[in-house]
Amino acid sequence: MSSLLAILSEQYPGREDQASQLLSLLGEPTDPTPPFIFVYGPSATGKTSVIRSLFTHYDQSGQRYAYINGVECFTPRLLFERVLNAWAGHVPSLDNKFANYTRCENTVEFVNNVHDLLHDKQDQTHYIIIDQAERLRDRGPMLLTMLLRLSELTNASICTVLVSNVVWDKFRPRHGGALEPTLVFFSNYTKQQILSIIEKDCPKDEPPKFFLTFVDAIYEVFHRNCVDLDELRHLVTMLYPKFVQPVYEKQANRSEFTRLFKLCQPYFSAASERLYLREISTSEWQKYSTEVTTETAPEDVTQSIYQMAESGDGLDLPYYTKFLLIAAFLASYNPSRLDAQYFSRGKTQAKRRAKAVAQDATGGKDRQQLLGPKSFNIERMLAIFYSIIVEPVDSSVDVQIQIASLVTLRLLTKTSAGDRLDGIKCKCNVSLETIRTIAHSVRFEIDRYLYNFA
Amino acid sequence: MPARHKVSQSEVQSAKQAVLKRLYGRAALPELVSLDDPLSAVYALLNQTVSSNEGNSALVLGPRGSGKSAIIDRCLDRLQAEHNTASSPKYHTVRLNGFVHTNDRLALRDIARQLLITQDLEHVLVGSFADAFTYILNLLRSDEKEVVPPVLFILDEFDLLAQHPKQSLLYTLFDIAQSQQTPIAVIGLTARIDVMDLLEKRVKSRFSHRQIYVRSVQTLDQFKCIAQLALHISTDDGVSANYADEFNQQVDELLASDAVAGYMEYLFDFGKDTRQLLQTLASSVLQLSVDLPHPQQSPTAACVEREMQSAKLQVLANVSVLELCLIIAMKSLVQVGSTKYNFEMVYDEYKTFMSRHMMAVAAGGAMKIYKKPVALKAFETLIELEIVRPFTTEGGAAFGRNDLLAGTAAGNRVPKEYRMVQLMLEPGQVMELAADRPDIPAVIRRWAQQ
Numbered sequence: 001m002s003s004l005l006a007i008l009s010e011q012y013p014g015r016e017d018q019a020s021q022l023l024s025l026l027g028e029p030t031d032p033t034p035p036f037i038f039v040y041g042p043s044a045t046g047k048t049s050v051i052r053s054l055f056t057h058y059d060q061s062g063q064r065y066a067y068i069n070g071v072e073c074f075t076p077r078l079l080f081e082r083v084l085n086a087w088a089g090h091v092p093s094l095d096n097k098f099a100n101y102t103r104c105e106n107t108v109e110f111v112n113n114v115h116d117l118l119h120d121k122q123d124q125t126h127y128i129i130i131d132q133a134e135r136l137r138d139r140g141p142m143l144l145t146m147l148l149r150l151s152e153l154t155n156a157s158i159c160t161v162l163v164s165n166v167v168w169d170k171f172r173p174r175h176g177g178a179l180e181p182t183l184v185f186f187s188n189y190t191k192q193q194i195l196s197i198i199e200k201d202c203p204k205d206e207p208p209k210f211f212l213t214f215v216d217a218i219y220e221v222f223h224r225n226c227v228d229l230d231e232l233r234h235l236v237t238m239l240y241p242k243f244v245q246p247v248y249e250k251q252a253n254r255s256e257f258t259r260l261f262k263l264c265q266p267y268f269s270a271a272s273e274r275l276y277l278r279e280i281s282t283s284e285w286q287k288y289s290t291e292v293t294t295e296t297a298p299e300d301v302t303q304s305i306y307q308m309a310e311s312g313d314g315l316d317l318p319y320y321t322k323f324l325l326i327a328a329f330l331a332s333y334n335p336s337r338l339d340a341q342y343f344s345r346g347k348t349q350a351k352r353r354a355k356a357v358a359q360d361a362t363g364g365k366d367r368q369q370l371l372g373p374k375s376f377n378i379e380r381m382l383a384i385f386y387s388i389i390v391e392p393v394d395s396s397v398d399v400q401i402q403i404a405s406l407v408t409l410r411l412l413t414k415t416s417a418g419d420r421l422d423g424i425k426c427k428c429n430v431s432l433e434t435i436r437t438i439a440h441s442v443r444f445e446i447d448r449y450l451y452n453f454a
Numbered sequence: 455m456p457a458r459h460k461v462s463q464s465e466v467q468s469a470k471q472a473v474l475k476r477l478y479g480r481a482a483l484p485e486l487v488s489l490d491d492p493l494s495a496v497y498a499l500l501n502q503t504v505s506s507n508e509g510n511s512a513l514v515l516g517p518r519g520s521g522k523s524a525i526i527d528r529c530l531d532r533l534q535a536e537h538n539t540a541s542s543p544k545y546h547t548v549r550l551n552g553f554v555h556t557n558d559r560l561a562l563r564d565i566a567r568q569l570l571i572t573q574d575l576e577h578v579l580v581g582s583f584a585d586a587f588t589y590i591l592n593l594l595r596s597d598e599k600e601v602v603p604p605v606l607f608i609l610d611e612f613d614l615l616a617q618h619p620k621q622s623l624l625y626t627l628f629d630i631a632q633s634q635q636t637p638i639a640v641i642g643l644t645a646r647i648d649v650m651d652l653l654e655k656r657v658k659s660r661f662s663h664r665q666i667y668v669r670s671v672q673t674l675d676q677f678k679c680i681a682q683l684a685l686h687i688s689t690d691d692g693v694s695a696n697y698a699d700e701f702n703q704q705v706d707e708l709l710a711s712d713a714v715a716g717y718m719e720y721l722f723d724f725g726k727d728t729r730q731l732l733q734t735l736a737s738s739v740l741q742l743s744v745d746l747p748h749p750q751q752s753p754t755a756a757c758v759e760r761e762m763q764s765a766k767l768q769v770l771a772n773v774s775v776l777e778l779c780l781i782i783a784m785k786s787l788v789q790v791g792s793t794k795y796n797f798e799m800v801y802d803e804y805k806t807f808m809s810r811h812m813m814a815v816a817a818g819g820a821m822k823i824y825k826k827p828v829a830l831k832a833f834e835t836l837i838e839l840e841i842v843r844p845f846t847t848e849g850g851a852a853f854g855r856n857d858l859l860a861g862t863a864a865g866n867r868v869p870k871e872y873r874m875v876q877l878m879l880e881p882g883q884v885m886e887l888a889a890d891r892p893d894i895p896a897v898i899r900r901w902a903q904q
Contacts, residue, residue: 024740024741025740027474027740030471031470031471031474032471032474032475032478032480033478034478034733034736035478035479035480040765040769041769042769042772042773042839043835043838106556106560107553107554107555107556108554108555108556108560108563108564111554112564112567134840142553142556142614145553146553146554149553151479151480152479152523153551153553153554157480165769165838165839166839166840167765167766167769167840168765169765169766170840175614176518176645177518177553177611177645179729180727180729180730180733182733182736183760183761183765185760185765185768185769187768187771187772188771188772223774224774224775224776224821225774225775225776225777225824225828225832226774227772227773227774228835272828273825273827273828276828276831277827277828277831369798370796370798370799370802371796371798371872372796372798372868372869372871372872373868373869373872429869
């Protein structure tokens, strides 16, 4: 047992407490186990990895535990048949025509099959491990309760292990009857533990201490918005080649950390947004980011990175369609009572000033900007469109087709019923930043027409 | 305390297994505390059916964990022991469970299986329920006598069985029990006190209205007694008398220690949950070995402390600073009176606070205002942990977290930044969350305390 603990501690540093707690609960194969163990903790804390590794080593034959993923088994039948296959050691293959161990559609058959399989193996505990267990809550009210009480129902020694990142309080079924679990908590890694884990990612020909200083700096910069281990490892792997590049180009040597960081600075800021948000994929980053030399200006570097993600922003639409989209945005976010003020031409132009808005108790939180787009009539949008277009519209432009294509592109969402042909209502699905870019590209000052926008 | 007598590995092993079996509910406790009255009532009823061929029905009512199934098991074992000679009457037992037998057809099939009926029943099962049931009972007649042997029906989770359409199973069972055609006993176990209201009129009239109440433990001493019964070992468990005495002494000391006694009072006040108590006490014997052959106090105290912590705050103890800021922003929105808010409003609040305290922020630490997409990613982490859930009015269906995270298929739904949410933490919990962390800037901590 202690050798198993040593193996797990070496593979998963920082998880010794949890591994030893689990091992002491499992005990020897003939020891009784609690009927229900609940493993929980935030994501990227090693729950799935530790559990899988533990059971692989604990039970070499693989016939005493059944590992199920809650997302894969979306009906009870899939779950039951998987569990029975695992405990019977049956693997669907070409020989048995990929059939399962037995056909098992409902709870009664499952309980009976389990009883038949296990009644002569009373002294050995069998395990059901369900990952992403929060999905089980939607599969039917009784499924969870029945799985927890399987020991009582079948007179066999069964332990259910649920792994989830949601706490047990949110699982408890309303009709009662579920057992209380033995809880095993996987906390987030501390800084030391994160450093020691990422240290193992060091590429083979780099000095570890140098790498460690780099990882430390990355952690300090990024940990305020991201404590997820997977994300940090990804960032380290992507940024390290850029960081160490100047050393290979003989621009700096390994002890000049400040200089290396200064050269790498533009990559850091780009990474914290584009790479972290996955706006650029990993392979794009590796292929296209320019290499840093002393002659490269930082702006060029930043520019090259931002150019990579250009495609999402500047929507490539025809000229009038862009105005239609702007008109739709204005219709969604401006109140209709102020339309005459903002959009009528002629004598009332003088009144087109931004009015001071009275601050209400909620601190202005019910601005339309925050509540989201309102739906509007097509006629109103067209009225706004004709008013903001300065020159007269060419008669060959078919405005209705443009509206239809905007709806297909999901830039407008139709909110009236699908089969209505008149009185159609839509709402605008585009964000303020995108509209600003579009308005800028057609040289339209949108800020003058927006009401109550911070 | 060092062991005075040397104990062998096998003794330690037997002790550990025996104690753990009792603690985890896999073996019965040696005696049932304060359950004598219900025990004798149930036993009398079952015995009457078996010995005198009478039909009987009763309901056993009691809260969860009060010992209903334990009583039934004990009665059945006693009947088995008393009626196992050749001249004693033969009887059958059928156990049904509301969690497992979710409709009447499945229940009927399983009844046939439990009665070891091997004939093919498909042609009968499509007909009326009562006919099928009588057919099955008649199949039990052995050839010499023309009489059906008594059958005992134990119905667990009776309230769930009462929710099947038309309650045909219950109607048939109570009908046969009352009309004395064939001797059956029907005992229903349930935790719902108002289960009689669930029964239809025709079912209720055929029921004998006999209700046996099982109460949970009355006093703290009885509660402690249950723990002692589970933890004490005796020579029946395969250990020597000396070892058993020492072990039991340590057990008594453990139960008298402050941590455990306090925990027992806490559980007793909360809900008298015996299963929870026994599970927590299991931590005292998990490390049993030849060097440490007695129950230990420190792992038990550690386990008790773990149990008393709030799981939600545990999970949130290490969220990133940005996520904490979003939580505090939501708390401020709640405090000024908005009951519902969406991501845009939360981000706006965060931005206003940060820009207001720009001076303090710049001086106190490098705390920048994160852009909206980065904040949205942090917000979605909170949704995944279910700290932030979709806003529902009362009576609305329970929405899953996928409603907030997923893209929308229908055209009518709002984009995900605008979907209304609510925070599932109290303002007090948010303050507690911020107070425990040493690494956040002072200005954030002050914001949380407002």
